[in-house]
Amino acid sequence: MPERRNAAPRRPARPSLRRRLLTFLLVPVFGVLLLDAVIGYFVALAYSNRVHDATLSDNALTLSEMIDSDALRGELTEQARFLLEYDPNGRNYYTVTSARHGRVISNASLGGPDVAVDAPPRLYDTELGHRPLRAATMRVPNRHDAGDTLTITVAENLRDRHARAREILLLTLPMQALLIVAVLFLVWLGVSHGLGVLEPLTSRLARREHDLGPIGEEDVPVEILPLTRTIDDLFARMRNMLGLQERFIADAAHQLRTPLAGIRLHVERLADTTDPAQRDDAMAHVQRLAARAARTSAQLLALTRTQSPDLPDSDGMATIDLATVVPEAVAMRVHQALAAGVDLGYEGADVPCLIRGDALQVQEAIDNLVDNAFHYAGRGHVVTVSLACGENDVLLAVEDDGPGVDDAFLDQLGERFFRVPGVDEDGTGLGLAIVESIAERHGGRVTFLHAASGGLRVELHFPAISTSSTGQDRSV
Structure with missing residues (x-):
């Protein structure tokens, strides 16, 4: 078979x-x-x-x-x-x-x-x-x-x-059945005609190709408005995502062009010379430019991730205690501070400092602030991370006793790719922009001030929550 x-x-x-x-x-x-x-x-x-x-x-x-x-x-x-x-x-x-x-x-x-x-x-x-x-x-x-x-x-x-x-029922039932059949036909006709009002909207959407603009409401029936408004919201999120993608590609192309060109130049030097001193110098430049390209790529990804609308909003975050998160983040940077010749310290109260947020993003903000202080304060200076808990907000601050920033440039700190003129340290100009994006994601704000010791002081203000309002979702 x-x-x-x-x-x-x-x-x-x-x-x-x-x-x-x-x-x-x-x-x-x-x-x-x-x-x-x-x-x-x-x-x-x-x-x-x-x-x-x-x-x-x-x-x-x-x-x-x-x-x-x-x-x-x-x-x-x-x-x-x-x-x-x-x-x-x-x-x-x-x-x-x-x-x-x-x-x-x-x-x-x-x-x-x-x-x-x-x-x-x-x-x-x-x-x-x-x-x-x-x-x-x-x-x-x-x-x-x-x-x-x-x-x-x-x-x-x-x-x-x-x-x-x-007998009476049999006399009246055919007439009632005929009436019901007529009603059924009218119902079918009415449904078919009623659905016809969707044809202009369908035709208008079919003519679109790459247009992600709002559908509009001029020819949309009232019953379909919730659906079209939901689609408009989806289009808006897609426009944001595509905008982030295009901006990331443009930024990456702009920021990686210089280090990649330098790497190519020094690789050609390596190929053309037999002098050990020149080869060592070219290899050092290649390593430095490769590290710069890697750091730029990592920070571009971090900035795009913090600006992504797919990240959970405040309703999807957990209750975290900054009195636990911040000291741990500072302790993880001690070895790097010793290697860089920087005196890294922490000042904070022992009481809980509760906010609604994401512990990993807060740690990323601290890392960027500490890195910024290391680069621009320099060897032999002091970097202090402090935490203060108020009734309505929690203040996280990172300050150094380095050369500081002129008043003319304070308002520009936090802008994408902005670097203070005259600074010799390599940087991407994205660290403080990442910090501002994380603060906005948590409903907070960032301020740039002169430190009492003459350097730069960066303050992050987070909305505080009381210990009585926390539930079972507390995390550190």
Whole structure:
């Protein structure tokens, strides 16, 4: 036998707005049709009962008028018997009882409630041999025996009532079904026409190629506005991401051009010379330029990462204690400070300093501030990292006793690729820009001041949170 291949899995049907609307409209309409049929039947049955009850009361009144002396002897006239017993679907039943003489005439044993003399016939439900009946009873004076009263009861089965109700239902149901079909057609037509208003919007979006601008709301139905506004928000995030990508590429091309060109130049020197001194000098330049290119690339990536809209916002951050994070970050830089000949210190309170943020980003900000102080203060100077906890904000500061920055350049610190003129140290001009971006991400701010010792003081102000408002998400 040939090997039976496994059938490919069937793809689930795509959701259809038209099918969904028609389903939500047509299913209730069919339910209404069924409910209408049930209600129509009971309305027809009530009408049939009212007509038959009136006839049954008339029969009881007619029998009371047709009773004569023969009836009191147990016999009925042919007209009375025909009136009472004629029924195409069965028989009617009757009983005439005298207060003095007991049962006078009857074709069934029918009991009934007590009624007043000369009162209108009273209608009630009863049974005869487990057969449901509808009966009418009345009490009248005996015209042939003064002082005596006659109780007259007539009854009929319920088959004819139900038959009449079914006939009424069958007469009205086709018209109602035709009306429902017309309603269904109008619903389908209305849904199809209503969805047609999306065609201009669809055509306008189809004509777009690389346009990520807002869709606009001039031809958008009110019901679709939440969707188009969500798409506009998505377009805005995509524009931001593409902008960051383009800026990163442009910055990388601009900042890496010089070190890469220098590396190429010195590699050519290595290839063209056999002098050991020149080879050592060229190799030193290659190493320095390669380190500069690596640092520039790392800081460009760090800056782009802090500006990315995909990073969690303040609602997605955790409660961190800067009194723990900052000393650990400073301790990790001690060996580098010793190698650079810089006196690195920390000043801070022992009480918790809680903020809402990301510990890794805060540590990255501290690293950039310390690196900046190392580079521009220089060997033999002092760099101090301090932390102060206020009621409304937490102050993280890094200051040095180096040459400082002129007042004319303080406002430009933090700008991308800005370097203070006259500084010989290699730098990318991105460290303080990264710090400002991290501060903005945490809802804080950065200020650049002159230190008391004459150097530069950089302050980060973070919004503080009280210890009573922290939950289970505290992290360090």
